[in-house]
Amino acid sequence: MKELEDRIRREGTVKEGDVLKVDAFLNHQCDVTLFDHMGAAWAEHFAGKTITKILTIEASGIGIACIAARHFGNVPVVFAKKAQSINLDGEQYVTTVYSFTKQREFPVIVSKKYLNAGDHVLLIDDFLANGKALHGLISLCESAGAVVEGIGIAVEKGFQGGGDRLRDEGYDVDSLAIVESMDPATGEIEFRG
Ligand SMILES: O=P(O)(O)OC[C@H]1O[C@H](OP(=O)(O)OP(=O)(O)O)[C@H](O)[C@@H]1O
Ligand SMILES: O=c1[nH]c(=O)c2nc[nH]c2[nH]1
Numbered sequence: 001m002k003e004l005e006d007r008i009r010r011e012g013t014v015k016e017g018d019v020l021k022v023d024a025f026l027n028h029q030c031d032v033t034l035f036d037h038m039g040a041a042w043a044e045h046f047a048g049k050t051i052t053k054i055l056t057i058e059a060s061g062i063g064i065a066c067i068a069a070r071h072f073g074n075v076p077v078v079f080a081k082k083a084q085s086i087n088l089d090g091e092q093y094v095t096t097v098y099s100f101t102k103q104r105e106f107p108v109i110v111s112k113k114y115l116n117a118g119d120h121v122l123l124i125d126d127f128l129a130n131g132k133a134l135h136g137l138i139s140l141c142e143s144a145g146a147v148v149e150g151i152g153i154a155v156e157k158g159f160q161g162g163g164d165r166l167r168d169e170g171y172d173v174d175s176l177a178i179v180e181s182m183d184p185a186t187g188e189i190e191f192r193g
Pocket of ligand 1: 027057058060061098099100125126127128129130131132133162
């Protein structure tokens with residue numbers, strides 16, 4: 001998606017440790033017009049698939065997923081929580097995920113009320129790096145007996161391999177910008193053609 005690639009080129013910065021900082025528009029300050037265009041792009045890609053629910057993971061996926069839902073008939077958006085809370089009751093699906101930016105494991109929790117056999121799920125997230133977050137969400141869907149219809153990602157860092165591993169596993173992964181390489185010394189970013 002050219003609009004997203006242009007924003008990354010203009011406003012993204014490359015940090016040491018394979019970190020691309022795009023918090024001016026994607027995952028700290030949020031450009032909702034861009035999010036709306038991203039939702040439209042996923043709706044075009046996944047047209048023809050029946051989506052009954054969007055599943056994402058806190059925190060950065062939530063805003064993007066909510067705006068994307070407007071393009072999928074306002075289906076419910078569920079976000080997996082990364083901490084237990086007195087506000088979480090009843091039975092839960094739980095797994096653990098290693099967080100790329102926080103560099104530690106988190107529980108990943110969804111109430112059984114909100115993910116069911118018979119759901120046709122679109123997974124949405126801001127970043128795909130090693131694929132840990134998505135494997136966590138896929139595992140929750142498997143536990144619930146829900147079908148993963150596809151995966152919509154804003155920025156995939158292709159060189160970390162998580163996206164291609166998911167494609168090899170048979171998932172339909174639509175990443176709107178795939179960074180093939182990035183250099184913290186020069187700031188240069190190359191996208192997959
Ligand atoms: O493919 P992976 O290696 O799993 O990396 C991608 C995940 O990393 C980030 O989450 P993170 O827990 O770092 O932070 P967040 O709270 O900003 O969502 C991002 O939002 C994805 O969920
Ligand atoms: O802002 C971010 N930049 C990244 O490079 C990244 N990788 C996973 N999650 C990420 N979030």
